[in-house]
Amino acid sequence: MTSSTYSLGIDIGGTFTDIVVYAHETGRAVSHKELTTPAAPHKGVLAGVSRLFQREGLDYACVTRVIHATTLFTNALIERKGARTGLITTAGFRDTLEMAREHKYELYDLHIELPKALVPRHLRLEAAERIGPDGSVLTPLDEAGLLAAADQLVAEGLQSIAIVFLHAYANPVHELRARELIAARHPGLFVSISSEVSPQIREYERSVTTVANAYVKPLADGYLDLMSEQIRGLGITAPLFMMLSNGGLTHVEEAKRVPIQLLESGPAAGALAGAFFGERSGIEDVLAFDMGGTTAKLAIVDGGEPLIAHQFEASREKRLTEGSGLPISISTIELIEIGAGGGSLAQLDAMGLLKVGPESAASDPGPVCYGRGGKQPTVTDANLILGFLDPEGFAGGTITLDTAAAEAAMAPMAAQAGVSVPELAWGIHSIVNENMAGAARVHVAERGHNAARFSMLLTGGGGPLHGCEVARRLGTLKVVCPPGAGVASALGLLMAPARVDRMATVARRLSRIDWAELDAAFAVLEQDALGVIAATLSDRSQPARIVRSADLRFVGQGFEVVTELPAGPYDAGTARAVVEAFDSLYLKTFTQTPPKGEVEIVNIRVAVSAQASASKLDAGAAAAPAAGQAVASSRRRIWVGAHKRYEEVPVFQREALPVGFEIAGPAIVQEASSTLVLPAGSLTRVDGSGSLIVDLTNSIQKDASTAQHKNKASEATERDKQCA
Structure with a gap:
């Protein structure tokens, strides 16, 4: 890989640290997954960066910018550390x-x-x-x-x-x-x-x-200073930028000033990647599904833009229960935690029912098959037993998985449940999928959407493993798996704009607003935000984009609807435009409006963003080879859920698939950072951008037909019993 300038993305997750280097002149991206080192996260980063640069023959001096996301501060809240x-x-x-x-x-x-x-x-x-x-x-x-x-x-x-x-x-x-x-x-x-x-x-x-x-704050201050120092120690002189929860990036000093903005930085990058790869494939409405080793997240991308929320919950007492956490009032890409990750632990409860998660083996000790001291079966162990994972090629060959150890750990639980080890593994896999699909179904419906009109875009090491099954349960007919799906969140860092959100409380009825005064209040917020943007970017590709909005409600209501406002300047005639925008959004959100009452502004907000020249990724990055023929590199026994048995299926290497190539499921598509499991009845095509487009129509119809056939057979059996 040769180029004069690189961008480096570093995403520290609960299990793996993902490293991506993007070459601006060639549009090529290379990546590496390194096990996270929770006690000293920077050590995993340094090891991963060193291995990737050595493997690819890269020059540290050619790096022009470094963008970083981490779960460190979220974990500090959760673990009270x-x-x-x-x-x-x-x-x-x-x-x-x-x-x-x-x-x-x-x-x-x-x-x-x-x-x-x-x-x-x-x-x-x-x-x-x-x-x-x-x-x-x-x-x-x-x-x-x-x-x-x-x-x-x-x-x-x-x-x-x-x-x-x-x-x-x-x-x-x-x-x-x-x-x-x-x-x-x-x-x-x-x-x-x-x-x-x-x-x-x-x-x-x-x-x-x-x-x-x-x-x-003390943790962030020390960590960011240490990370900056360690990166410079490698010979990288480029500035370090931090990913924010709102999907933008900022410079280190701003991140140290208000580190609470960094809590959801990694998952936000996954949502940006979902929007980016969806656009490349001509798809604007996407459910960005990112499943890693510890957690899974889902973000709604509507019309090409991820939804933004202005509050989320951290450190929940019950992980998936809304209202059980600490309300944090920051701007963030709206995400829902919809289940578990590859390290989620499986167990039988007091009633003998199979439960999966939320406890996780994380990276230390990790799943049993990692051979690092894990004893309790996990989702990754189940996927290995089912044949979905290559024991020798997992995480780009950086970890060799022990299938025998996974089976031995699962055998006592299978015996207690009265099923075979593969059946128990399929049960673990299915329960995780249903948990995630159920949470996603509610989340999408609560936002007034129907999951069937979206395509599901898969990222993270576990996204391609589970995504097709989760999509089938949601009734989503199309799945998109981008190149390098396992490290797509780290790649999402490289396409993030600089972004600053500012807000202030007004708390006034529209009838009592001095519009010139309101315009001046917005201007103060905008100037503050533009100052941070200027300190963050020295190479803007275009002028900053400014979006004004306000938290509006009918007088007497307890909560607000965040409504985008005209750009300004404002005068007395602005009131009508504001009310119309609020009424329209209120109707879309709640399907009806109350008897007309007076509207009041509670808070005003500005979002200022600017794209760096270096953040414009080439649409040809990691694209597929030109049209041609491809053959399966091997065959592997995997558990085919629709048939409830092991079958030999073709295994394709992702990088060898040309544009236009089609694959009929069941099959496996394998690359260094992830494995895509294609169910029976699915049809997959490689599009012009290199993404795999999976059509699940026949797969879902086949499931429905099978269920209908089973119901009729059951009814006939019952009639025979009654006649006898």
Whole structure:
């Protein structure tokens, strides 16, 4: 691989760290999967980068930019391994974190576990001050009391403090002064203020978000400094950029300032890859399904754009139950965690029923077949027994899988269940697929969509293994598997634009809006965002794109609908356009509008994005060879679910498949980073961009026909019994 300039993408997942290098002159991408090193994530990165560059003969000096995503900060919240953090808040509001919303996510559970506050009560202190909802100073800040509280927290050995004062979104003067005083008294202390992290109404959500930012800030600061240093140590002088949850990238200093923006960075890159590869294949409506070794995620790409949400839940008490986590108020590509990953553990419960996940073997010790100390069967062990994985070629040949060990680990469970080992393995595979399909079905329906109108695009090491079966259960007839699907999230990093989201609370009825004043408020947010964009990119390919939106609701409602607004400037005539946009979106979301009432703006938002010249990936990257013939490289015994038995099927090497080539399932398509399992009755074609387009129409119809035949046979048997 020769080129004068490269982009390097690094995505640290729960099980594997994916490394991708893209050559700008040739449009070629090469990749490597390295086992994640949880105790020191940078070690896995350095090992993976070194191996890839050595294998491909690449020059570190030719790298012009590095983009990075990591699950480190999400895991710190989940595992409660962040910094010891304190909170200073307005007198009388010490218990906001525990009072929360007084909402039970499972109404009839008498033993319900509510999300635990990141800061225990004895580390939550108060300061005398008060800002009114209109921004007026009602009680001046007691500076001596503030410093006494800070001194007390420092004496407890804390590294980080969150400052959340009442109505600071309306006037940050007290929070800014508090940070200034604490920084002068305790220079080494990390301080997060709510008016910068989450400047919006709703005291609980604002408090949780600011505290979470403070909780991961020391970790982020040290990690990002270390990663920058280690990358430079390899001889890479290019700047390091971080992927944000909103699908954009930013420079390291901005990421260190508000690291809570990084929580969903890896899955967001997967959604971008889904949109990119869908567009390459002429498909705008995509369900981007990304399944790795630890978790699986799904994002809806509607009209070529991933959906954006402005709040998500972290550190859930019940992993797949909405309302059981900490509400984090940041802009993020809307994702749903829809199941488990390859490392998810299988077990029989007290009733003898087979359960899979959510506990995972992750990368350490990993599945039994990795030979790294795992004892309990996992989804990967099941897939190996079913013949879906090549023991010698797994993860590009970096790991040799032990089939005998997987079978030995599964045998006691199979005996207890009264089935054979392959039948139990197929049960594990099927349960995971149904869990993911069920969650995806609800998620898509709740957004007002029908899954059948989408195509499913598969990424991640496990996406191609499970995707066709998940799509069949959803009723989705078309599946797209892009080149390098197993490392597509890392490739998604390289196509991300720089993006900055800013917001402010207005909380005013439209009838009372001064439109010139509102326009000026938007302009302030835009200038702030453009400053960050300028500091991030030096090689814009085009002017920055600015999108204005607002959180709107009918007066008296408790929650808002985020509605895109005209670009401005605004005047009195703007009100009608705003109401029309809100009515249209409200009707699309809820299918009906309430009796007409007055509309109010709660928050205003701007999203500013700009594409770097280097982020324009060539549509020919990793494309298939020219049209021609291909033959199966081998044959392998796999379990064919439709026939409930092992069968020998052809195995094709992905890189040898030419444009236009067709494959009838059942079959296997194998590449270094992933394996695509094609079910019986499916028909797959290689399109012009190198993606595999799988048509499941005959497969689904065959399943329906088989089920109908079985029902008729059962009815006939029952009639015979009655006659006898």
